[in-house]
Amino acid sequence: MIQLEDVSRVYRRGADEVRALDHVSLSIERGRFVALMGPSGSGKSTLLHLLAGLDRPSEGRVTVAGRVLNELSEDELASFRAQHVGFIFQFFNLIPVLSARENVELPLLLTKLGKADRRERANTALRVVGLGERAEHMPGEMSGGEQQRVAIARAIVSDPEIVVADEPTGDLDAKNAAEILALLRDLRREFGKTVVMVTHDARGEQFVDEIHHLDKGLLDRTVPGGAQVSRSEPKASEDRQVGA
Amino acid sequence: MSWTAFLWRNLARNKLRSALTGSAIALAIALVCFLATMPEGLERLLDSVAANTRIVVHDSAGVAYDWMPYAYVEKIRAMRGVVGAASWTWFGGAYRSEEGVSFPNMAVEPDAVGVVWADWHIDPAVLAEFARRRDGAVVGRGTMERYRWKVGDQVTLQAEGYGRMALTFTIVGEIPLQRAPHFLFQREYLEQAMAARKWHLDGTGMIWLRVDDPARVDPLMREIDDTFRNSEAQTASETEKSFFRSQFSALEGLALLITIVAALLAVCIVFIAANTASMTVRERMREIAILKAIGFSRRQVFAMLIGEATLLATLAGALGAGASLGLSRLARAASGGWNAQLGPLSWFIVTNTILVEGLFLAFFVGLISGVVPSLGAARRGVAETLREVF
Numbered sequence: 001m002i003q004l005e006d007v008s009r010v011y012r013r014g015a016d017e018v019r020a021l022d023h024v025s026l027s028i029e030r031g032r033f034v035a036l037m038g039p040s041g042s043g044k045s046t047l048l049h050l051l052a053g054l055d056r057p058s059e060g061r062v063t064v065a066g067r068v069l070n071e072l073s074e075d076e077l078a079s080f081r082a083q084h085v086g087f088i089f090q091f092f093n094l095i096p097v098l099s100a101r102e103n104v105e106l107p108l109l110l111t112k113l114g115k116a117d118r119r120e121r122a123n124t125a126l127r128v129v130g131l132g133e134r135a136e137h138m139p140g141e142m143s144g145g146e147q148q149r150v151a152i153a154r155a156i157v158s159d160p161e162i163v164v165a166d167e168p169t170g171d172l173d174a175k176n177a178a179e180i181l182a183l184l185r186d187l188r189r190e191f192g193k194t195v196v197m198v199t200h201d202a203r204g205e206q207f208v209d210e211i212h213h214l215d216k217g218l219l220d221r222t223v224p225g226g227a228q229v230s231r232s233e234p235k236a237s238e239d240r241q242v243g244a
Numbered sequence: 245m246s247w248t249a250f251l252w253r254n255l256a257r258n259k260l261r262s263a264l265t266g267s268a269i270a271l272a273i274a275l276v277c278f279l280a281t282m283p284e285g286l287e288r289l290l291d292s293v294a295a296n297t298r299i300v301v302h303d304s305a306g307v308a309y310d311w312m313p314y315a316y317v318e319k320i321r322a323m324r325g326v327v328g329a330a331s332w333t334w335f336g337g338a339y340r341s342e343e344g345v346s347f348p349n350m351a352v353e354p355d356a357v358g359v360v361w362a363d364w365h366i367d368p369a370v371l372a373e374f375a376r377r378r379d380g381a382v383v384g385r386g387t388m389e390r391y392r393w394k395v396g397d398q399v400t401l402q403a404e405g406y407g408r409m410a411l412t413f414t415i416v417g418e419i420p421l422q423r424a425p426h427f428l429f430q431r432e433y434l435e436q437a438m439a440a441r442k443w444h445l446d447g448t449g450m451i452w453l454r455v456d457d458p459a460r461v462d463p464l465m466r467e468i469d470d471t472f473r474n475s476e477a478q479t480a481s482e483t484e485k486s487f488f489r490s491q492f493s494a495l496e497g498l499a500l501l502i503t504i505v506a507a508l509l510a511v512c513i514v515f516i517a518a519n520t521a522s523m524t525v526r527e528r529m530r531e532i533a534i535l536k537a538i539g540f541s542r543r544q545v546f547a548m549l550i551g552e553a554t555l556l557a558t559l560a561g562a563l564g565a566g567a568s569l570g571l572s573r574l575a576r577a578a579s580g581g582w583n584a585q586l587g588p589l590s591w592f593i594v595t596n597t598i599l600v601e602g603l604f605l606a607f608f609v610g611l612i613s614g615v616v617p618s619l620g621a622a623r624r625g626v627a628e629t630l631r632e633v634f
Contacts, residue, residue: 045631052537075543078539079539082540085539089534095534097254098245098253101245102245102253107539110540110544115245118245119245158539
């Protein structure tokens with residue numbers, strides 16, 4: 001599903017070169033929930049951007065869903081992202097002047113779906129994340145956890161194969177963080193999505209199938225996640241029912 | 245949600261800023277629309293005040309330079325096709341010394357007034373009284389209202405150019421035109437007053453005449469000028485419209501100046517709108533990065549941002565152009581072409597063509613002001629922006 005071969009990413013800062021990723025090779029299979037972990041500056045967000053088609057490698061090759069992203073133009077990358085990748089960011093990043101449903105509808109503006117279909121699909125996505133009743137609320141009227149769930153609905157509304165999340169629990173309290181992690185796990189489990197998450201949150205380890213640790217731009221080690229090791233069901237507090 | 249709704253919501257996110265920018269654009273467009281009426285308005289104004297069968301004759305050196313012999317009046321009256329002719333002698337009297345000469349006061353032959361200026365529709369009874377009474381004066385309605393004069397009032401005018409001569413007149417009637425400020429009195433009255441001072445009034449500044457057929461105007465003007473070509477005072481004849489146009493030439497220069505200022509104003513508005521667009525884009529860098537991340541292409545981001553700038557400018561332009569159209573129609577309806585308060589303003593009509601030009605101008609203001617910030621935001625790399633804003 002996702003294949004990175006000997007990938008490096010070098011940034012220029014004035015006369016200096018910063019090697020954010022250094023010859024990283026990585027493979028992520030379809031339907032896996034994967035965490036990228038490591039200290040700040042380790043290159044995990046850079047790796048996420050590369051495999052999501054937001055950035056291009058300086059060296060190496062990135063293949064996602066059968067497409068070699070290095071070879072795509074900017075417009076083709078945008079189209080690729082619209083069709084194959086859903087994004088969740090740390091600070092929710094909803095458009096403040098749009099309602100929850102309208103925020104979820106945004107990616108569908110890029111499709112050929114009619115107005116009624118767009119609306120229906122957005123409502124369905126909101127029901128999946130348990131916010132069917134709050135579709136007309138504005139972001140400012142919602143809690144952080146609810147806003148992040150709207151962001152998840154927006155990420156899945158166009159039914160992408162891959163969902164990438166950059167610190168999705170970074171701005172949430174423990175309870176909401178656990179709910180978001182469980183929701184991401186359910187995307188993998190119930191909808192077959194490949195979920196790649198950058199996180200500092202150690203609680204995330206028990207929800208994922210595998211964890212790739214990065215340090216100073218290098219892939220340090222890969223370990224099985226809690227979901228892979230125990231195969232046990234999550235604790236009651238984490239086990240929430242998504243409204244589908 | 246549609247694209248239009250999305251643009252609209254973005255415009256409404258900072259209502260005060262959008263309202264202020266929109267107001268600036270609306271005001272500028274309204275001003276430009278009004279100024280665009282100047283050339284046609286002046287022409288319309290000339291058409292309204294100038295008859296197509298009236299000719300004015302003055303010294304070829306210019307109206308202000310020399311007088312023509314009074315005998316020219318009789319010679320012109322005798323020419324074929326001339327219905328009537330009147331001398332037109334500037335008195336230059338001031339009603340209130342502190343105001344100076346505040347309306348044109350002229351000595352004329354009363355018998356000729358009703359013929360040469362038949363289109364003024366002065367009451368025949370008034371004309372008869374004007375001819376009968378040597379100190380009589382007929383006064384334009386605008387001046388009558390301005391000084392709250394009424395028929396029968398006695399008015400004294402003092403003229404510096406005639407050795408501080410003061411003449412007292414009795415108003416015998418009005419010229420029923422708002423746009424006519426004239427104060428006309430008998431030439432004979434002035435002649436007698438001058439004779440009392442041992443002066444002799446033997447010339448006239450201008451001669452107005454009316455011809456029987458518009459087709460005779462050009463030949464007659466040539467005939468008049470040819471007749472006096474080798475005389476002591478050569479003449480220059482011109483149509484009333486041509487005469488007024490030369491009087492309005494200073495106004496046309498002013499209109500050109502105002503048009504240049506308006507064009508500069510439009511450029512300023514472009515900068516103001518561009519500044520607003522830049523601020524809007526800068527504040528929304530994170531949102532724009534998110535839109536790009538979820539699949540909006542550079543072209544779509546550019547279209548969205550330029551669409552917002554253009555929509556705001558066009559809506560504001562429609563408001564401004566519509567307001568100028570409404571105001572000009574209101575002024576015209578209220579005054580019927582001339583009004584003591586509005587003066588000739590109501591002749592400057594915002595037409596549908598000007599309205600459309602105003603809308604296009606507003607559209608281009610939005611387009612030009614939005615190009616640079618929109619292009620910058622669209623071109624910016626998404627990963628680079630995400631690194632900066634997160």
